[in-house]
Amino acid sequence: MTTLHTGDANHTWPALPPLAEWQETLTALHMWAQIVGKIRLQRSPWINHSWGSALYVTTRGLTTSPVPDGARTFAVDFDFVGHQLRVTTSDGADRSFELAPMSVADFYRKTMDALRQLDIGVEIFSRPVEVEEAIRFEDDTRHASYDAAAVHRFWGALVQVARVFNEFRARFIGKSSPVHFFWGAFDLAATRFSGRSAPRHPGGAPNCADWVMQEAYSHEVASSGFWPGTGGVGEAAFYAYAYPEPAGYRSRAIRPEAAYFHETLGEFVLPYEAVRAAEAPDQALLGFLQSTYEAAADLARWDRAALESNRPGNS
Incomplete structure (x- = not known):
């Protein structure tokens, strides 16, 4: 079994392999997560900004959290410690299978079979979203890698x-999202809202209906997140952006020193490795989150006094 701490200079924040070494696994895992996420999306009540479809980090992997199935509920869990996919129900039934090298098509079949064995009838739209190459899950025999050690570190x-x-979320008393994992772009994200409506978003995300993006950005946001390697910067990285972007935002000084504004993406970026290697990784990341939020909130004239907690330490 993979051990998280082995070989890490920083024993709390694990080193991630270079993207090239686990890109094939990352792509396959992205598609697997889309399958599981679409199951939650199909069966859960709609919550604003697609919050009702996201996954959540657990002590062993990622979960849908309980999903309605008539009077009972079920959950689909990725276990990245024991490397299994597990479906459990509130009436005590369960099915599982090993996470190992297999095609997206095989993962899709096994997952839907497990649901059927538990009398959970779910049909999903089987084309992936927010990716340029959208091979339907049942037809995707190309992506079939699973590097267990890399996934465990992820x-x-x-x-x-x-x-x-x-x-960081606890410092804000205005509307804010949960800390949740979006399977579309394969990123962990957290968003703060000013409370004011925003201009209509232009849409344009690949293989994603414009209305999804327009609803997601219906109100002003300062958002931040983490890409394990899916953000287009060639490495695992944190990001932050504002919508709409206020004048002067991209020229603001941001902490820590390793952070920079990525002109192509239109977002601030901080390499994961810069945080992991920092003397105080938590504080380095909190500095990035706080300084990018302040850039958005100050320049867009958010009512910070009304939106932020005044508890000691929340600054």
Whole structure:
């Protein structure tokens, strides 16, 4: 079994392999997560900004959390410690299978078979979203890698990132999202809202209906998140952006020193490795989250006094 701490200079924040070494696994896992996420989306009540479809970090992986199935509920869990996919129900039934190298088509078949064996009838739209190449799940025999050690380290990073994101979330008493994992772009995200409506978003995300993006950005946001390697910067990284972007935002000084504004993405970026290697990784990440939020809130004239907690330490 993979051990999270082995070989890490920083024993809390695990080193992630270079993207090239686990890109094939990351792509397959992204598609697997879309399958599981679409199951939750299909059966759960709609919550604003697609919050009702997201996954959540657990002590062993990622979960849908309880999903309605008539009078009972079920959950689909990725276990990145024991490397299993597990479906459990509130009436005590369960099915599971091993996470190992297999095609997206095989994962899709096994997952839907497990649901059927539990008398859970779910049909999903089987084309992936928010990716340029959208091969239907049942036809995707190309992506079939699973590097268990890399996935375990990815999960270990998620545990640390979610912990710090939740600390940052606690500093805000206005509307804010849960710290949740969006399977579309395969990122852990947390968003703060000013409370004011925003201009209509232009949409344009690949293989994603414009109305989804328009509803997601119906109100002003300062958002931040973590890509394990899916953000287009060639490595695991944190990001932050504002919508709409206020004048002067991209020229603001941001902490820590390793953070920079990525002109192509239109977002601030901080490499994961810069945080992991920092003397105080939590504080380095909190500095990035706080300074990018302040850039958005100050320049867009948010009512910070009304939106932020005044508890000691929340600054």
